[in-house]
Amino acid sequence: MSLEDLGDKGRRAKSGRAAAKSGVGAKPTLKTIAELTGLAVTTVSHALADAPQIALETRQRVRKVAADIGYLPDRAAQRLRTGRTNVISLVLDPHEEILGYATSMINGLTEALRGTAYHLVITPHFSDTPQIEPVRHIMRNRMADGIVFTRTEPADERVKLLMENNFPFICHGRTELATAHPYVDYDNYSFAYHAAKKLIATGARKLSIILPPERFTFAHHLKHGFMTAVREEGVGFEIAKGVTLDSKSDDIRDYLFRRMGEPERPDGYICGGEVSALAVMASAYDHRLELGRDIRLVAKQTSGLFDQIRPRVETIYEDLAEAGFLMGKLLLKRIAGPAPIQELQALQTV
Amino acid sequence: MSLEDLGDKGRRAKSGRAAAKSGVGAKPTLKTIAELTGLAVTTVSHALADAPQIALETRQRVRKVAADIGYLPDRAAQRLRTGRTNVISLVLDPHEEILGYATSMINGLTEALRGTAYHLVITPHFSDTPQIEPVRHIMRNRMADGIVFTRTEPADERVKLLMENNFPFICHGRTELATAHPYVDYDNYSFAYHAAKKLIATGARKLSIILPPERFTFAHHLKHGFMTAVREEGVGFEIAKGVTLDSKSDDIRDYLFRRMGEPERPDGYICGGEVSALAVMASAYDHRLELGRDIRLVAKQTSGLFDQIRPRVETIYEDLAEAGFLMGKLLLKRIAGPAPIQELQALQTV
């Protein structure tokens, strides 16, 4: 078997020279330290865990030796023995092409995990399987100590499952479930509300908003904020039909181009994504409509992209890297032990 | 200890009903299958490995039972025993803000790993430590069976180290080292060459190119392709000074804005990144220079972004998702065993 061969090959992989002071040779284990210090493996283990029943002086000595030879506990062994994986799983739908969305979040997560024993594993969720599958799989086979996922739904099955089993997780977005759960969310209600107000303040008379697919909770938040603002101001409005923020950008543009050529076209657009905002601009351009006069636009900004877009566009910022960072921190707190649920929730303000 | 509690909690996690046919209860192991079939654990292990010395009928029976109860080998145990981690490590610099660069690559990698036993782990490389650190760490502590990294340098230390130790890896970009190594690269020479030719063909008289930091190999490739074209055509040229593709986008724009206000400004720009292309457009806009007349531009396109940009920009496509996919496939091939080096190299054409 080639697999087997490879394992052995990996194991005996060593260069010509023997172990130098940095221990280039065989990987140090507890046994190595035990031999070096004359202690038992068990003692070394306890000493490194800073167990109080080991003499302080011994603990220090062991720690010194461990540091000197560059000992690192074997994750596989720890995992096998304790059941802890030291892994955080980020469930990602590779289909989501949302520009840099994942990258920012990964960066934030990475930063939150920095200095801990935790690793970040990307678990793909392919759209041809139910959304809950990867989560169930991770939980059932204990592939991770905690799960991060995005695009939460009002009655999210993943949340239910994980809550039922008391499995640590955090999601980007809220549910409408009765029981509270950990989350990090952006205040999309306020985003849409303020975006609408801004458009109206600059003269828009009929607003339009492109929403995410209806199944996501934040679609409702956006809609609610939008509706509240237009009702308060008594202006005309519509909700983009047939396209969502998840539609292919060309489809969004085609829709917008069509709509902009019809009578009673909206003159103010709210875009929850950068690409859809560009699609608005492209459609306006193709109709020779002038931005800021014929068509107004407020976009959600999640990257530095819009700093380079001309004409300048009114934007409201959502910090996805911070969201990732918060998710990481809160998840770690949850994994460390039960915590008051409020301490595991965060709402990013506009 | 709470950690321990957590482990145990996870372990005995079971709902009210006992194990149904899907085996909701205790996680099935080889032992479970052994009891169910009346075979020894060793036999089951061999059977699942499809060892020829186990009777075919037995193998089939074992496989059936395993499938029925949803058995999955314990990764930690396998890893401990065999030394194989079933992990591919993608070393990422979270500092790189290059829009969606990582996401596309991750998507491709994920796709390549689909259906295999391999997981993708993101290993961050924080810019405050030497580039080689994460690689050394992964290798020394066998955190992965293979490494993927990007932004290769002409005399890349990581390549040297990994080659010396015969550790499976693949990098995005080539080196100038004497010994061949696995890589996936995009033909940036041709990109720059063709971009320059296009600009000249549409009337540009003085070209400019914004290069990546000089330490990366692909900076040389771009420069070489660029220089070849301008020399062939005998047009004026310059190389952007003081800024690189890694500069903050505002800095790039500031540079361009300044340069566009000076005498003998270039009238044709080659941009190796989407953001820098937008910066060119923004600068031109701010100077009221018209694109296609006063300023020409050819950009590298790595996402659907430019489909929504107006005025339309001439682009040349680089498929990063495919690059990720290729990297995954080639790395897997390398991990499976030694292979002719040419079979582990891929050059994406423009």
Next chain:
DNA sequence: GGGAAAATTTGTAACGATATAGATGAGGCT
């Protein structure tokens, strides 16, 4: 039917860590 060869199955040890329970020795008290 006896015995060797082939086919099939099994026991044991080990990977590196840790939970549990137990061992050792020093010192205090009567």
Next chain:
DNA sequence: AGCCTCATCTATATCGTTACAAATTTTCCC
């Protein structure tokens, strides 16, 4: 001295898997 307590350290078993060597059963041939 004898007994007990406390502080410190240690032996054993175990997590789930697989390499290796060995045991068992079946098959085949004379």
